[in-house]
Amino acid sequence: MALTDEAIGRIKGMIVSGEIGPGDRLPNEADLGERLGLSRNSLREAVKALAVIRVLDVRRGDGTYVTSLAPDLLLESLSFVVDFHRDDTVLEFLQVRRILEPAATAMAARRMGHAEVAVLRDLARGPADASVDGLVAADLEFHRQIAAGSGNAVLCSLIDGLSGPTTRARIWRGRTQQGANRRTREQHLAIVDAIANRQPDLARSWAAVHVAGVEEWLRRAL
Template sequence: MAVTDEAIEKIKGMIVTGALRPGDRLPKEAELAADLGLSRNSLREAVRALALMRILDVRQGDGTYVTSLDSQLLLEALGFVVDFHRDDTVLELLAVRRILEPAATALAAAAVDEAELDALEAELEELGPAPSVEDLVACDLEFHRRIVRASGNSVLSSLLDGLSGPTARARIWRGLTQEDAVSRTLTEHRAILAALRARDAEAARSWSTVHIAGVELWLKRTL
């Protein structure tokens, strides 16, 4: 194990065991390096890496602190990496969405409140029967984001939020080139919403799977 990796593991170990808790300030560099048996250089490299992962927060002139360790904060690093995906990885991103998002949609069937369902329906009505592809995709992103948040699982919500955006270009491409893509998307959105209103978790799961798999299948045939 590289020295920096060892330093990272030791600091993470302190957080996992509770020696350092969210919001805690790290001991002074010289003291922490001595306690962990590390050189100050390797400790600095470890702190930089953990700051990029949003585990530590380096405040100039104040010190280094453990962040809140909130799931959304930690998953921002994943979103940053996903933003640099290559076109040939979009299918893999869609496959992960197809695995995770139907589960979140099923959870939402039990947890979503009527006010949120009314808001989702209002958005679909406002979109109208023949929206532009760009408006449809923007609505699609927000539609799924709100449903996943309604699942009540913040980790799943943050993870899917990071995976959903990078597939937007493929969705726009589909809307422009596949004849019935817009009408099909609207029909599937309404079916998902109806399943949520009925509190039918399995129907919500199934329609969500069909919805994402449609984009995935189209992209497989196109590439």
């Protein structure tokens, strides 16, 4: 494993230094092994590991390429980790959301256009059928649109990856807490108004209140 870790570090160094960049093809295995002073086995294992986390793209019969290294691509591995969460860690995911989402909402208030805000307002009002599952789906999309509106791809990918584990808690709250869906709608609309009026501090505050409300309810429920 130590030799594989060393090989991973060497390839990473080539990318970080700019020796190879997004879309570039790696030298063939023999040449790369000789250049880096690595055995073919350790190099092969390193390439497999870097392909799993989407840093490299192995194309059979063509070679191995550096991917685009786009944040959403590299952060896909986060969803793999998130999928193994336990119910007792949902609060921790909500705590991270409470840190990230207010910042994203404030950024969105500085840059979202009228058309984007209109879409956000429709989502805030919720679907016509008003079922809990429909409301939660609209809720997830509402938060995703705000994260995208921040203009920060890394932040957007992180928030999107963290949303999954809290979905069940949102549905549970909607079905068991009286007035939860009404409060969610009111808070969503308050967030939209703050974004539409270019009030980042107010948008940040409403987002913090909104996420903290779910977190506090779940803390009591557990």
